[in-house]
Amino acid sequence: MVYPLKVIVVKNWIGPKKSLRVLLASLLATTVMVGPAWGWGRIGHRVAGKITETRLTPTAKAAVDALLTPGESIADVSTWADEVRRDRRESGPWHYINIPITEPRYDARFVPKEGCVVTKIDDFRKILADTKAPRIERQEALKFLIHFVQDMHQPVHVGHRDDRGGNDLQVQFFEKGSNLHSVWDSGLIEHANHTEKEWVEILSKAITPEQVEAWSKGTPADWATESLEIARGAYQNAPGTDALKKGAKLGQPYQDANLPFAEKRIEMAAVRLAWILNATFPETK
Numbered sequence: 097m098v099y100p101l102k103v104i105v106v107k108n109w110i111g112p113k114k115s116l117r118v119l120l121a122s123l124l125a126t127t128v129m130v131g132p133a134w135g136w137g138r139i140g141h142r143v144a145g146k147i148t149e150t151r152l153t154p155t156a157k158a159a160v161d162a163l164l165t166p167g168e169s170i171a172d173v174s175t176w177a178d179e180v181r182r183d184r185r186e187s188g189p190w191h192y193i194n195i196p197i198t199e200p201r202y203d204a205r206f207v208p209k210e211g212c213v214v215t216k217i218d219d220f221r222k223i224l225a226d227t228k229a230p231r232i233e234r235q236e237a238l239k240f241l242i243h244f245v246q247d248m249h250q251p252v253h254v255g256h257r258d259d260r261g262g263n264d265l266q267v268q269f270f271e272k273g274s275n276l277h278s279v280w281d282s283g284l285i286e287h288a289n290h291t292e293k294e295w296v297e298i299l300s301k302a303i304t305p306e307q308v309e310a311w312s313k314g315t316p317a318d319w320a321t322e323s324l325e326i327a328r329g330a331y332q333n334a335p336g337t338d339a340l341k342k343g344a345k346l347g348q349p350y351q352d353a354n355l356p357f358a359e360k361r362i363e364m365a366a367v368r369l370a371w372i373l374n375a376t377f378p379e380t381k
Contacts, residue, residue: 136246136247136250136281136282136285136362137281137282137285137286138175138282139282139285139286139292139295140246140250140281140282140285140358140362141171141174141175141243141246142171142172142174142175142292143171143292143295143296143299143362143366144174144246144362144365144366144369145169145170145171145172145173145174145242145246145366146169146170146171146292146296147296147299147300147303147362147363147366147367148170148242148366148367148369148370148373149169149170149171150300151308151366151367151370151374152370152373152374153374153377153379154379155374155377155378155379155380156370156373156374156376156377158377159373159376159377160238160373160377163231163234163235163238164235164238170242170369173238173239173242174242174243174246175243176239176243177190177191177239177240177242177243177244178191178243186210187240189208189210189211189212190210190211190212190213190216190240190244191213191243191244191247191253192212192213192247192253192254192261193206193207193212193213193214193253193254193320194206194256194260194261195254195255195256195320195324196255196256196257196258197255197256197257197324197327197328197331199324201321201324202214202254202317202318202320202321202324204317213244213247213248213253213254213316213320214248214316214317214320215316216240216244217241217244217245217248217316218316220237220238220240220241220244221237221241221372221376223237224237224238224241224376225376241369241372242369245316245365245368245369245372246362246365246369248316248319248320248323248365249319249322249323249361249362249364249365249368250280250281250323250361251280251323251324251326251327251330251357251361252276252277252280252327252330253323254320254323254324254327255323255324255325255326255327255328255330255331256327257331257339259276260277261277262275262276262277262278262279262280262330262331263275263276263277263278265277265331265340265342266342266343267279267340267342267343267344267345267346268343268344268345268346269283269287269346269347269350270287270346270347270348270351271345271347276330276331276340279346279350280330280354280358284351284354284355284358285355285358287351287355288351288355298359299359299362299363299366302359302363303363303366303367307363307367308367311364311367311368311371312367312368312371319364319368322364323361326357326361329353329354329357330354330357333346333349333350334349334350334353335353
């Protein structure tokens with residue numbers, strides 16, 4: 097998703113044609129600077145947040161609650177990083193990392209100087225764990241951490257084909273105009289037509305103890321490699337088929353092939369976020 101364009105007022109009248117060109121150029125620049133957002137769409141982020149909440153230890157839950165505003169939950173703040181993105185321009189590159197899908201794995205050479213979703217997870221976890229850091233910094237670190245762990249598990253927030261994570265690849269999703277990034281952000285989840293509560297129940301029940309053990313390890317770099325691997329398939333209409341082209345028609349075969357991956361990545365993000373928070377706020381003996 098791209099944030100709505102800001103209204104830009106041209107103060108000095110310089111002629112209708114030139115003024116229009118200035119206005120359009122300004123609008124385009126705003127769009128480019130803001131970039132893609134909403135790694136899982138609102139429902140995906142909230143569902144992952146609610147599942148994480150059920151997996152926190154008492155100590156971690158108390159620590160998180162103490163940092164959040166009374167009445168707020170992890171699900172409530174899971175989209176905060178997107179909501180402030182327009183005003184916090186420096187945070188734009190932190191939501192993703194652009195790694196070509198031809199690459200075998202995550203590689204730090206693709207990290208821009210501003211940082212990326214992989215490096216910022218580590219940065220914000222350190223701030224969160226620092227009890228001497230100002231409270232406001234730890235609050236923001238918690239909100240960014242929640243969102244970025246979830247974003248990283250969205251495949252096209254990692255893998256791309258020189259198209260800004262699929263933002264520039266226009267497709268038809270069930271006969272409606274969209275782009276590949278939007279399909280993965282929200283299209284796959286929304287087309288399944290479950291409520292937020294139903295999604296929480298479905299995905300929570302699907303997580304096994306064996307999966308929790310297997311997923312509760314590794315590093316953000318490892319998890320980014322997982323997303324990259326799935327992104328390769330995201331750029332195909334069906335497994336083993338040719339690469340998607342502009343205007344590709346994606347329907348039930350694409351939904352059937354990729355929804356299970358989207359579901360599993362949300363489950364993994366929820367489990368791993370809980371694992372990080374539990375480790376950051378360990379139980380005392």
